[in-house]
Amino acid sequence: MATGLNPAPEAPVLLAWARSAVQPRAGALAELAAHEIGAPVVRALLARGGIAATAVDALVCGNALGAGGNPARMVALAAGLPDRVAAFSVDTQCCSGLDAVAMGAGLIASGQAELVVAGGAEAWSRAPIRQHRPRTPEEAPRAYERPAFAPDPSRDPDLAQAAAEHAAQAGISRTAQDAFAILSHARTLAARASMAAEIVPIAAATHDSYARQLDAARAARMPLMAMAASPSNAGTDPRTTALSRLAISPQADGAAFVLMASPAAAARLSARAQLRWRAGMAIGTAPEMPLLAAGHAAQELLARHGLTADALWGVELHDAFAVQAL
Numbered sequence: 001m002a003t004g005l006n007p008a009p010e011a012p013v014l015l016a017w018a019r020s021a022v023q024p025r026a027g028a029l030a031e032l033a034a035h036e037i038g039a040p041v042v043r044a045l046l047a048r049g050g051i052a053a054t055a056v057d058a059l060v061c062g063n064a065l066g067a068g069g070n071p072a073r074m075v076a077l078a079a080g081l082p083d084r085v086a087a088f089s090v091d092t093q094c095c096s097g098l099d100a101v102a103m104g105a106g107l108i109a110s111g112q113a114e115l116v117v118a119g120g121a122e123a124w125s126r127a128p129i130r131q132h133r134p135r136t137p138e139e140a141p142r143a144y145e146r147p148a149f150a151p152d153p154s155r156d157p158d159l160a161q162a163a164a165e166h167a168a169q170a171g172i173s174r175t176a177q178d179a180f181a182i183l184s185h186a187r188t189l190a191a192r193a194s195m196a197a198e199i200v201p202i203a204a205a206t207h208d209s210y211a212r213q214l215d216a217a218r219a220a221r222m223p224l225m226a227m228a229a230s231p232s233n234a235g236t237d238p239r240t241t242a243l244s245r246l247a248i249s250p251q252a253d254g255a256a257f258v259l260m261a262s263p264a265a266a267a268r269l270s271a272r273a274q275l276r277w278r279a280g281m282a283i284g285t286a287p288e289m290p291l292l293a294a295g296h297a298a299q300e301l302l303a304r305h306g307l308t309a310d311a312l313w314g315v316e317l318h319d320a321f322a323v324q325a326l
Contacts, residue, residue, distance in 0.1 A: 062096025
């Protein structure tokens with residue numbers, strides 16, 4: 001190391017966290033752009049941590065649907081952070097928010113920043129209309145819902161179809177998926193009061209409105225989203241390994257951020273550390289089976305640090321499909 005440089009600080013600590021309610025597309029947040037959802041969350045986050053906006057060095061924001069630009073810069077300025085604050089937008093699609101937090105930890109651990117706001121903001125309701133530009137004057141623009149995830153179309157399945165195929169291969173029935181989804185909704189409703197403190201009210205959105213009382217009879221009436229083409233390894237009728245709409249997370253609007261600091265900065269600012277960042281891991285997996293990536297990353301992270309799953313007191317997973325959690 002060159003002489004005169006300070007050593008990199010210790011692993012960062014988390015001072016506070018805040019989020020908006022998660023609202024389905026065309027719901028209570030439908031009129032707001034991503035930065036209009038994210039900015040109130042950032043302001044509340046700083047207030048909860050007792051940190052002035054002038055102390056922030058960088059803001060890292062995950063965003064998958066903004067279609068270019070720098071959404072993080074928009075959030076930072078809308079939240080009233082100083083012009084000097086660095087702003088980094090992260091687009092790794094569904095991994096964007098968590099990757100932004102990992103990047104924030106890296107900025108601190110490498111000594112590039114002392115205090116970072118990191119998280120994600122998404123306004124699916126206001127997402128730009130996407131089109132492929134024509135290659136010839138005779139060709140018309142082609143609208144698309146999501147970008148390609150692999151250059152070879154044969155390795156880039158529809159995500160719902162990939163989930164249905166995985167359910168068939170693993171022998172996980174639609175009945176099991178629906179039961180998990182029903183339980184997930186019930187747990188969310190039961191935890192609504194305890195989650196209220198972390199939610200920043202925006203517009204009329206004061207709680208997660210998607211969760212609702214469900215039962216098996218209602219689940220059975222849900223329309224199918226995808227059906228496995230391959231036979232089940234468990235001998236289950238492929239029709240029972242189909243995905244219903246209930247077993248898929250909704251398209252949604254919302255934002256969530258954490259406030260991270262180096263231990264030295266936290267001490268200097270007399271800020272109380274709530275948690276300590278231990279480690280993170282991002283890996284790739286076969287594009288044909290995206291549901292397995294989170295599990296592979298978790299296993300590799302634990303192995304790298306000589307830990308097993310028994311060391312964990314809890315697991316939080318964005319289970320875009322019930323079969324992924326199962």
